[in-house]
Each structure stands twice: as structure tokens, then as C-alpha cells.
Amino acid sequence: MKRPFFLPCRGRHCQLVMGPAGSGKSTYCATIMTHCQTAGRKVHLVNLDPAAEHFEYEPTIDIRDLITLEDVMEELGYGPNGGLIYCLEFLLNNIDWLEEEIGSYDDDYLIFDCPGQIELYTHFPIMKRLCETLSRLNMAICGVYCLESQFIEDKSKYFSGVLSAMSAMVNLEIPHVNVMTKMDLIEGDYGNRPIDADGADADADEDDSISDAEKKRRRQRRRRRLMEKAMTERELDRYLDPDPLLMIEELDTVLKQQEEEEEPSPWTLKFQALNQAIVQLIDDYSMVRFIPLNITDEGSVEYVLSSVDNSMQYGEDLEPKEPQDMPEYD
Ligand SMILES: Nc1nc2c(ncn2[C@@H]2O[C@H](COP(=O)(O)OP(=O)(O)OP(=O)(O)O)[C@@H](O)[C@H]2O)c(=O)[nH]1
Ligand SMILES: [Mg+2]
Numbered sequence: 001m002k003r004p005f006f007l008p009c010r011g012r013h014c015q016l017v018m019g020p021a022g023s024g025k026s027t028y029c030a031t032i033m034t035h036c037q038t039a040g041r042k043v044h045l046v047n048l049d050p051a052a053e054h055f056e057y058e059p060t061i062d063i064r065d066l067i068t069l070e071d072v073m074e075e076l077g078y079g080p081n082g083g084l085i086y087c088l089e090f091l092l093n094n095i096d097w098l099e100e101e102i103g104s105y106d107d108d109y110l111i112f113d114c115p116g117q118i119e120l121y122t123h124f125p126i127m128k129r130l131c132e133t134l135s136r137l138n139m140a141i142c143g144v145y146c147l148e149s150q151f152i153e154d155k156s157k158y159f160s161g162v163l164s165a166m167s168a169m170v171n172l173e174i175p176h177v178n179v180m181t182k183m184d185l186i187e188g189d190y191g192n193r194p195i196d197a198d199g200a201d202a203d204a205d206e207d208d209s210i211s212d213a214e215k216k217r218r219r220q221r222r223r224r225r226l227m228e229k230a231m232t233e234r235e236l237d238r239y240l241d242p243d244p245l246l247m248i249e250e251l252d253t254v255l256k257q258q259e260e261e262e263e264p265s266p267w268t269l270k271f272q273a274l275n276q277a278i279v280q281l282i283d284d285y286s287m288v289r290f291i292p293l294n295i296t297d298e299g300s301v302e303y304v305l306s307s308v309d310n311s312m313q314y315g316e317d318l319e320p321k322e323p324q325d326m327p328e329y330d
Contacts, residue, residue, distance in 0.1 A: 012102075012139040013314045014046075014110040016131070018168055019146030020161065021116030024181035028146055029113045030056035031295045032305060042108050048130075049115040050087035051080070059113070061101040063091055084117055088126045095133050102137055109314070110139075121145075121168040131174055140312040143168060143176040147290065149186045152239050155246055159278065162242050166288050175311040179304055180240060180290035184297075240290045244279035 015032070017025045029045055033056075036043040047059035051069040067090050072083040091098065102110070120126055134141050145165045151158040169176045210218075238246055282288065291307055294300040309315055 011314075012108065012110070012137070013142075013309075013312055014112060014134060014139050015142050015144050015308055016112045016114060016127070016134075016172075016174070017144045017146065018114045018121050018127070019116065019181075020118050020148075020164065023116065023146040023148045025116065025146050026052070026055065026113050027295065028144070028179065028181060028293065029111050031293075031301055032111060033057045035298070035301050035305060036109070044108055044110050046110050046112045048088070048091075048112055050084060051115065052113070055113075061098070061110075063087065066091060066094065066097050081117060081119075084115055085120075085124065085126070088115075088120065092126060092129050092133075098133065099137060102134075102139075118164055121171065122164055123167075127168075128172055131172055140314065141174045142308050142312040143172050143174050144308060145169070145176065145178045146181045147178065149180055149182045149292075152186070152236075158239065159242075159247050159282075162282060162288050163278070166282070166285065169287055177304070177308050177311055178288055178290045180292045181295075183292045183294040183300070186236070236292075240292060242282060242288055242290075244283050247275050247279055 017029055019025050033043055033045060044060035045055065045057050046061040047055065048063050050063050050067055050072075052064070067087050069080065069083045069087055072078050072086050072090075073080065076083070076086065078086055114120070114127070131141055145168050147161045147165060151161045165178050169178075207215075291304050292300065293304050
């Protein structure tokens with residue numbers, strides 16, 4: 001069976017996938033590549049990490065063909081961080097190389113997998129200059145900032161992640177989507193825990209072979225699990241749409257403990273004032289929101305991809321694809 005299928009007829013689009021080290025950028029890229037290819041969309045991976053070693057998909061354009069971190073460290077005596085900045089500056093100074101490589105991918109969709117050094121997005125102008133070059137090449141860009149769900153375990157770490165995402169948004173001035181990655185780890189622990197895991201609790205009421213006491217016990221257990229799930233979902237929402245009160249609550253707890261034991265330390269009071277200023281900043285701008293990504297759930301991957309596509313108006317000039325080019329579906 002064939003089904004209607006659309007491809008963009010013109011315009012170049014790319015995602016710039018950023019985020020702290022280990023936040024799941026390369027896994028995100030591979031997941032989107034798989035998803036797009038299954039849907040018959042033409043996508044290419046561009047590797048901008050000169051220290052990368054392994055990829056699920058072979059990059060079509062690879063900074064390592066221009067320069068590698070290993071060479072820079074060996075020949076110029078740089079350390080890993082300085083070496084990485086050197087490599088990216090080298091790329092910008094030889095931008096005609098990238099322009100030439102991109103030149104042959106006229107109507108396609110590129111996914112740039114970036115390195116994990118946070119300073120690249122927050123205070124070095126490297127990414128900004130790269131964006132300017134891509135815009136000059138008539139490319140629509142969307143910044144995708146990945147933050148991993150494990151940051152939620154530590155509120156200070158989580159808020160520093162929120163600030164780094166905000167800094168990237170403000171610095172780059174491009175359409176931007178923040179993604180909370182590795183949600184399978186969170187949802188595996190709480191959100192998706194089956195309510196009726198140890199038996200068909202919901203049907204127990206109808207079952208005459210089960211005693212009334214057992215039915216009551218199962219009903220209570222089911223109610224408790226449903227409440228836990230609702231609580232967890234509500235709590236998670238406070239992290240996906242950052243609730244500044246999370247940070248204040250934590251410091252209030254520390255302050256209360258210190259007041260019970262002795263005088264609060266002047267440092268705690270100073271930190272409280274600082275945190276309140278940060279909270280005010282996040283609240284005033286109210287720009288950062290995260291879309292959760294669970295790579296084990298196709299619906300979640302599709303939702304993230306369409307949010308990114310929408311943000312750069314991908315698909316607005318779609319044209320029906322010719323029937324002979326359509327993929328076959330059984
Ligand atoms: N469970 C789970 N693990 C993930 C997910 N995404 C990434 N990981 C794991 O997290 C680790 C880091 O993932 P990468 O995709 O390499 O992260 P990265 O941001 O590209 O890392 P750098 O390029 O080194 O900054 C790997 O062990 C991945 O298997 C996810 O969605 N779920
Ligand atoms: Mg990577």
C-alpha cells in the first residue's frame with residue numbers, strides 16, 4: 001500500500017544540537033536520524049566534535065576531516081579543552097571548507113552534533129559565528145539544547161542547567177527548543193510504573209474467588225499507586241516548565257535547619273539573596289521550557305521533532321512527492 005507523502009521542495013534546514021557533556025546529544029541525533037529515515041525524510045549528520053570516536057550513523061560532513069583534537073594536542077601541546085576551542089576556531093577560520101561541504105546538500109536537512117564543552121555556548125562567540133555562517137548559506141537553523149533528566153536529582157545542578165540553556169538562547173538568537181533527554185530513566189522509575197503490576201487489581205472486584213479483605217487491600221494499593229503517579233507527574237512538570245520556587249524551597253529548608261541548630265551562616269544568607277536574584281531572572285524572562293524526550297517512545301520522538309520543525313517553519317513549502325518516489329508500506 002502507498003500512502004501520501006510530502007517532501008520539502010526547497011530551503012535548507014538544520015538543527016544545532018548542543019548541551020553539556022554526556023547530556024545525550026549524539027544519542028538524540030541518532031534517534032532523530034532513525035526516525036526521519038523511517039519516515040522517508042532525507043537527513044544528514046554533521047559532526048562538529050573533533051574528539052568524537054564513535055557514531056551510530058556515519059557523519060556525512062565531519063570536522064575530523066579538517067582537524068582532529070588528537071593532532072592539535074600532539075602537535076601544539078594543548079590540553080583537551082583548549083585544544084577543542086582551537087579546533088573550532090580553526091573551523092571558523094577555514095569556513096570555506098564547511099561552506100563547500102554543505103554546498104552539495106541543497107534541499108536537505110542537516111543535524112549538527114556539537115561538542116559538550118559548555119563554554120562554547122555560554123561565553124565563546126564560536127557558535128554564534130557558526131550560526132551567522134549558516135544563515136548566510138540561506139539555512140534555517142533551530143538550536144536544540146539537551147539537558148539530561150538526571151539533573152533533576154540535584155536542584156542546584158538543575159538550575160545551573162536552566163541558566164546555561166538560557167544563556168545559549170540569548171547568545172545565539174536563533175529559534176530554540178530545549179529538550180529534557182533520558183526521560184526513559186525517570187519514567188522507568190516512576191511515571192510508567194504499571195498500576196496493576198502484580199495482578200489484575202482493577203478486575204479484582206469482579207472476582208468471586210478473592211476475599212473481601214484482599215479486594216480492599218488491592219483497591220487501597222491501586223489508589224496509592226495512582227496518587228503516586230499523579231504526584232510524580234505534577235512534580236515533573238515543575239522541572240519541565242522550571243518552577244523557580246523549587247530553588248527557594250531548598251534554601252529555606254537549609255536555613256530552617258541552621259536556625260534550629262544555631263545562627264544561620266552569613267554565607268547561607270548571601271546565597272539566599274543570590275538565589276532569589278537568579279530565580280527572579282528566570283521568572284522575568286520565563287523563556288526556558290523543556291520538551292521531554294523518551295527515546296523508547298516513538299510518540300515522544302515525533303513530538304520533539306515536530307516542535308523543532310515548527311520552530312523553523314520546516315515543511316511550510318512542502319510539495320507532494322511524485323508517486324514513483326514514495327516509499328512502499330505493507
Ligand atoms: N537511558 C538512556 N541513556 C541515554 C540516553 N541518551 C544518552 N544516553 C546515554 O548517556 C551517555 C552519553 O550519551 P551521548 O549521546 O554520548 O551524550 P553526548 O551529549 O553526545 O556526550 P558528549 O558528546 O561526550 O558530550 C551514553 O552512555 C548513552 O548511552 C537516553 O535517552 N536514555
Ligand atoms: Mg556526543
